[in-house]
Amino acid sequence: MRPRRGRLALALLSAVLLAAPAANAVLDGPATPAAAAAPSGTAAWRADPRRLPDPVTATPAAVHAALAGAPGSLATRYPEVVGELDGAPVALRYRANRAAMAATGAPYAGWRGRYLLFDPRGDGRVAQVFGDLSTADRIAVLVPGVDDRLANFHRGLGGKAYRSPAVQAANLYRAAGGRIAVVAWLGYQTPHGVGIDAARERLAATGAVALRRFVAGLTALRPSATIALLGHSYGSTVIGLAARYLPGQVTDIAVFGSPGMGVGTAKALHSTARVWAGQSRHDWIRYVPGLRLFGFGHGRKPADPAFGARVFPTADVSDHDHYLAPGTESLDALARIASGIGSPGRVQLAAAAGRTGGAA
Incomplete structure (x- = not known):
């Protein structure tokens, strides 16, 4: 997005804030977002006499325990259910989502790769894996953030590949040397455009619930x-709300x-994780x-020293969408962080170590 559009975003948000007191009734709602x-x-799955784990109420750990060693036929008989079951064996989910894509038809039937999630309903949800999830340490x-959809997951917003979550993840995987x-x-509904939904946290809060469950599924599968x-962008807000x-x-x-990230400081995330942030001076988000x-x-932007x-x-990041572009210092830094292999480039400590949300 060009600076002029950034200023429009600022103007829009300012207008929203001025009108906010009148909107309080609209904002009232449950503190905990409803489950997806x-x-x-699901009805057929629940009716199966094998007493399969409930796809809505069972924890990922319970799913993992119940489906360890499950027959591959479950994936082809109930592809939509198995494909969304956090905690289910990786190979079973890959098979289920491949079957769901084939049943959905073009263009998804032609997608290559391995998928832990595929749901074409609404704007769609999807998760693609690069590397060997079953062995990676x-x-x-x-x-990803605003305006990412199933339809543009591979081709990128506006047909620009550098905006594609799949392309960005592939860049990260290659930059990390394939070790991870x-x-x-x-896995969540993103806001449509830079508007009211992007300025609010409702979609991020629902996304945070889904992210927590997804991570719980990963730890059930790979506890070590x-x-x-x-x-990226609004995706950082999702992570911020899930962090604690x-x-x-x-x-x-x-x-x-x-x-x-929904908080004013890294410490307020209440996470033991190290917290890193980057913001290019060419990024319209600065407005x-x-x-x-x-x-x-x-809340306060994470790149703010405070x-x-x-x-x-x-x-060397040219705009809002090139943080994972090949050849950038940003991609190199993020690959190091993703790999957990030391300091990512010319890192700066924005505050004392005790305020960074984790040990150095």
């Missing part, structure tokens, strides 16, 4: 693996082009106010 809708085929999960597994996780969460509930296996959180008022805004994150280099 049951997968297609380190797993990186990339959480990377998941491009579009460590995890890095990387959030994440397990200790999440050792690093890195956000870039972030409008805010978005770092505040939170009347249910709008996402937030207390470790700041990684972004000098």
Whole structure:
């Protein structure tokens, strides 16, 4: 997005904030977002005499225990259910989602790769895996932001490949030298455009619930693996709202082009993970106010020194969408963070170590 559009975003958010007191009634709602809708085929799954784990209420750990060694026929008989079951064996989910894609037809039937999630309902949800999730000791999960949809997951917003979550995750995987597994996780409904929904946290809160469950599924499958969460733009807000509930296996959180994580400091995330942040001076997100008022805004931006994150280099990032572009210092830094292999480039400590949300 060009600077002019960034100023429009600022003007829009300012107008929203001025009107916010009148909108309080609209903002009232449950403190805990409702669970995602049951997968297609749930009724038949629940009626199966084998007493299969409930896809809505069973924890990922319970799913893992119940389906360890389950026959592959479950994936082809109940592809929509198995494909969404966090905690289910990796190979079973891959098979289920491949079957669901084939049943959905073009263009998804022709997609290549391995998928832990595929749901074409609404805007769609999808998660693609790069690397060997069943053996990797380190797993990186990339959480994208505004306007990412199933339809543009591979081709990118506006047909621009550098905006594609799948392309960005593939870049990260290659930059890390193939030593890790990377998941491009579009497991929540993102806001449509830079507008009211993007300025609020409702979609991020629902996404945070889904992300917590997804991470719980990863830890059930790979309890000895460590995890890095990387959030771009509104995806960083999703991670911020999930942070305090994440397990200790999440050792690093890195956000870039972030409008805010829903808190004012890294310490307020209540996470043991190291917290990293990057924001290019060419990124229009700098026009978005770092505040939170009347249910709008996402708080201080993580790249602000007062937030207390470790700041990684972004000098050669040209805009809001190129943090994971090949050849950039930003991609190199994020690959190091994702891999957990030391300091990511010319890192700056934005605050004292005690305020960064984790040990150095």
